[in-house]
Amino acid sequence: MTAALTAWVESVGVLGPGLPDWPSAAAALAGRTPYEPRPTVIPPLTSLPAAERRRTGKVVRLALTVGLEAVARAGADAAALPAVFTSSGGDGENCHEICQVLAGTERQISPTRFHNSVHNAASGYWGIATGATAASNALCAHDASFAAGLLEALVALCVDGTAVLVIAYDADYPEPMRSVRPIPDAFGVALLLTPDPRPASLARLTAGLQAAPAERLHDPQLEALRAQVPAARSLPLLRRIARAEPAAVAVDYVEEQRLMIEVSPCP
């Protein structure tokens, strides 16, 4: 395994099918309540000015919703936090609309569509919504995007000694892209990581890269979600945090590598 990177999880935000927030997701993942998938409902964003709010698509709302949940649960100051955003596909609806227009004869893209097409759109709107002026990253590693984002955040935290917010999110494409990238629904997760234990810390994570099989979930519906949505590759880690039991979790990373994470619950 590569050099171990250690951080504490202070809070979590989650939004996905039948998983409206972290407490409900934790209950379902720990097996305290049955998991009942329902289409993801992304709430309207009240933290953005009305003009900006009208311009955001569901992917940006998804990313900001989970980020704001994690920050609120920790009582943290979002404006002071460095952030790592990671997504496999970004805003698929927006991409589809642009490609559709460019396939026609007029080729008149709307300016809003164009500036929303950048992969760091969620990061940009996050800054506008929270006033966060610290470093913010925007990563992609296809199906490994969650682990790539978590690894980037852990490295930044260990080197710079600061708390880091990591936000992973993916949403379904419309057709015809849906057929070539069949992501069934939207899922987002945010982890607020700190370099030291805090009174409310949920768990300590120690992570490094290793070749190992990725952990799967017993519940077939949760396993389907894990396998089909890149950001939901986080579910085995979230399950261990929710169950508050020490364990090692292998999360999908690039090619044959896994991010091996030792999870130690905080008392």
Added chain:
Amino acid sequence: MKPLALTAFTATSCLGRGLDATRAALEEGRTGLARCTFETVILDTHVGEAPGVDAECLPAELQEFECRNNRLARLGLGQDGFDEAVRSLARRVGSQRIGVWLGTSTSGILETELAYRRRDPGSGALPDGFRYRGAHNTFSVAAFVQRALGLEGPAAVISSACSSSAKVFASAQRAIEAGLVDAAVVGGVDSLCLTTLYGFHSLQLVARTPCRPFDAGRDGLSIGEAAAFVLLERPSGQLPKNGVLLLGTGESSDAWHMSAPHPEGRGAAAAMSQALEAARLGSGDIDYINFHGTGTPSNDAAEARAVSAVLGPRVPGSSTKGATGHTLGAAGALEAVICALALRHGVMPGGVNTQTVDPALPVSYLTASRRAPLKAVMSNSFGFGGSNCSLIFATGR
């Protein structure tokens, strides 16, 4: 931060393939921008198209990555012995100990744009053989480069619009400092596509004539394409003569607007100050600055204010985008390589196309190349979403 050595680097753009062509064009003040004849694009503008991209072929075992962006990546990797330098290092330290961090804004989206024209008239389905993972997905270029170089370590794409391939230097530096890897291939690859050409046009940010950064009459940017790569390693013992170091990085967010910079350059100034602090340099230690300098009225005005506030008005600087065009997600890495060339050869490249430097901009803008012994230089990259990154490079002397 702990400095890193640039042990190999290369760049391919409309100025030509590799370092010699790039350096000759820059020192002679030539632009690579030409009237746009790309694909079926009908726009009255100039673009910087890299020569030979369409003639490049991916090897049979990498056909799943076939797209213009990865052809450009392969063309770039093959220049200046870069691919061999990486393979040689991998043999010494192990293929798992070299990470790959690359910037791109649009990856292989051109393939998707073309596929949308060939959708099934009945079902609307994309044509057979459409490659989502290998061409469309933003990660495609890092997956391709990792495979093409035979590397097996960490890999990610950073896609923060026009700061993408500057930020890869910061991510790789942290990963090496944390011990995750011993070395990193960083760089940027972005290729011409309809999304950016028509998109920047919709924002009325594209110039008709070749872009004129910092000119009083500047009226927008010109889009280019490039592949630029750098091999970063911990410096070992004595640096070779003319060796170049990555000395400082700074990253910030504007928290202001999606497609317009903060008017006072607040985030830009923060990134520059951080880079100086990381490099343990003062504002008087920067000998040359390679501006982001897109040629849009708002970028150049905000950047000039930020530079003047952090470094003062007298540091010689230029934007090389008049020569290369704005290569978007590749711009950070391309301009990092241009800074490395400036340090190695002691020549500050003059900004081409600019006739009358805007007197309202408080900077010392170079319109002709100038020979000078350079110790430390700065490169700025700013992107949509208010993403800013400044890098400082220095000679090892």
